[in-house]
Amino acid sequence: MPQETPRRIVAELASRGYNAEREAVTLLAGTADPGRALERALESVPEDALKLSAEHVRATLDEASGFAEGRAAAGDHASASASVSASTSTAASSGADPSGIDTGPASTSASASADLDSSGGTGAGAGGVTEDPSSGSPVEREGSPAGIDRDPSPAEVTDDVTGRSTGTGEYEDFVATFRDRYERLSRLLAGRINHRPTTAVDGMPAGEDAAIVGMVADIRSTASGHWLIELEDTNGVFPCLVMKDKGIADLVDELLLDEVIAVEGSLSDDGGLLFVDSLHFPDVPRTHRSSTADRHVQAALISDVHCGSQEFMGEAWSRFADWLHTEEAAAVEYLLIAGDMVEGVGVYPNQAEELEIVDIYEQYEAFSEHLKEVPGDLEIVMIPGNHDAVRLAEPQPGFDEELREIMSAHDARITGNPSTVTIEGVDVLMYHGVSLDEVIAELPEEKASYDHPHRAMYQLLKKRHVAPQYGGHTRLAPEERDYLVIEDVPDVFHTGHVHKLGYGKYHDVLTINSGCWQEQTAFQESVNIDPDCAFTPVVDLDTLELTIRDFE
Numbered sequence: 001m002p003q004e005t006p007r008r009i010v011a012e013l014a015s016r017g018y019n020a021e022r023e024a025v026t027l028l029a030g031t032a033d034p035g036r037a038l039e040r041a042l043e044s045v046p047e048d049a050l051k052l053s054a055e056h057v058r059a060t061l062d063e064a065s066g067f068a069e070g071r072a073a074a075g076d077h078a079s080a081s082a083s084v085s086a087s088t089s090t091a092a093s094s095g096a097d098p099s100g101i102d103t104g105p106a107s108t109s110a111s112a113s114a115d116l117d118s119s120g121g122t123g124a125g126a127g128g129v130t131e132d133p134s135s136g137s138p139v140e141r142e143g144s145p146a147g148i149d150r151d152p153s154p155a156e157v158t159d160d161v162t163g164r165s166t167g168t169g170e171y172e173d174f175v176a177t178f179r180d181r182y183e184r185l186s187r188l189l190a191g192r193i194n195h196r197p198t199t200a201v202d203g204m205p206a207g208e209d210a211a212i213v214g215m216v217a218d219i220r221s222t223a224s225g226h227w228l229i230e231l232e233d234t235n236g237v238f239p240c241l242v243m244k245d246k247g248i249a250d251l252v253d254e255l256l257l258d259e260v261i262a263v264e265g266s267l268s269d270d271g272g273l274l275f276v277d278s279l280h281f282p283d284v285p286r287t288h289r290s291s292t293a294d295r296h297v298q299a300a301l302i303s304d305v306h307c308g309s310q311e312f313m314g315e316a317w318s319r320f321a322d323w324l325h326t327e328e329a330a331a332v333e334y335l336l337i338a339g340d341m342v343e344g345v346g347v348y349p350n351q352a353e354e355l356e357i358v359d360i361y362e363q364y365e366a367f368s369e370h371l372k373e374v375p376g377d378l379e380i381v382m383i384p385g386n387h388d389a390v391r392l393a394e395p396q397p398g399f400d401e402e403l404r405e406i407m408s409a410h411d412a413r414i415t416g417n418p419s420t421v422t423i424e425g426v427d428v429l430m431y432h433g434v435s436l437d438e439v440i441a442e443l444p445e446e447k448a449s450y451d452h453p454h455r456a457m458y459q460l461l462k463k464r465h466v467a468p469q470y471g472g473h474t475r476l477a478p479e480e481r482d483y484l485v486i487e488d489v490p491d492v493f494h495t496g497h498v499h500k501l502g503y504g505k506y507h508d509v510l511t512i513n514s515g516c517w518q519e520q521t522a523f524q525e526s527v528n529i530d531p532d533c534a535f536t537p538v539v540d541l542d543t544l545e546l547t548i549r550d551f552e
């Protein structure tokens, strides 16, 4: 119904607070996929714009048309580059052309990715990763400011809920969140298979080949050891059977409830069941090549500072801050902090017994003092975590005015959890990581574990969602948009939360879980969590190589 389209575009824009020029609507309505075109236009619209202009839409359509063949491959990349501003590097906007990327074996070959896969603070780095244990030694303060002149560009933020939350907590809003999740993830899968809505599959003749894209509504093992997966789309639910002797039965182990997958197979004799032959995740295309900066500049990635806890490692923090003042750290222009700035209050039972500072605002004041130790010309980006004083349900908005005021000395960029932050043309997806506990609990040891937290992150990239399963540990807030969908493939994926260091490359995406600045707590001891403390992964933004520094 083509006449419907412009009206729907106008309604969609209005619901997101935008007016539009008539010609902008006509341009969007004339594309093959108006929904996608609209998303693309909105992703890059200037933050203060109230009206979507035809000129802007034209620019985003032009940008996208260079990658027309196959959304599943280069298309992801194209939309990532659409959000990059003019101030960032040319490597980022080269999209499908990997010219800006290190052509050395470290970041291109598959075997190097495997080498890179590592965790913990020990063992020699390989495949683009170097470790420098010597840097942990205390650094003299005097020699510090020695002519270091940093000039970071401001970090650009996309997909941040801050200031845009629509959630009223109503049930209907959850329906909207899940619909948005389904629509955006099914678009990623649609190009790869020839699927039909579940209602259409229902009416198909027995034995016919069929395919479905759906959200995992239920997973059960049958009496004979096969797997019954209920897949739900916007029309209904359809039962799909994975036989235990199929190679893909292994993939069932990786499934989480509420994630969106595609299956292909053939219908049973009565047409009421799909026998699954193949199963697909939205995934990161293997052809994906990450963007890099066009100058030598580095970012330090940390998380889980836990200021206010008796176990906060103030001395190690000072060694880190002092190091940032040295010539060796001259290229470090960005500091990204992925949540849990403070220990918080009332986060876990009996937590109060281990608090050094019991007032949450005083904890932020202490954190702010520690932040003042790092060089004033660093560009700092912070997202909240589950110990911070913002709503617990994800997506979490960035810190409110009162907390920003307390932490204002550094003029940090404060954004929501999760957010994509573009620095020097490199898209960094920052997410605190509460869902990692869930992925690790649900999946087999070899696919995700506390000792290899980055493997749990690979699963999130594969599912293209930072917190797929609803109703467990991870609390979700109902929003009209599912901010937790990983629509555009990031160049770097940064999480924390599990207090373990782990890193590796997944289809060219540099994946890092930073450790923490809090020594083992009594609770962690009781459940055998052995935290990786006071390490700092430092990323070369021009090559995406990684150096791990130890300040313990």
Ligand code: D5M
Binding pocket: 304, 340, 348, 349, 386, 387, 437, 497, 498, 499, 523, 524, 529
């Ligand atoms: O989380 C640090 C890690 O420890 C993370 O993997 C959760 C786990 N943790 C810590 N305390 C608890 C309690 N009380 N219950 C369950 N899991 C816990 P952080 O967010 O820093 O506390």
Ligand code: FE
Binding pocket: 304, 340, 385, 387, 497, 498, 499, 516
């Ligand atoms: Fe933490």
Ligand code: ZN
Binding pocket: 340, 385, 386, 387, 432, 496, 497, 498
């Ligand atoms: Zn946490």
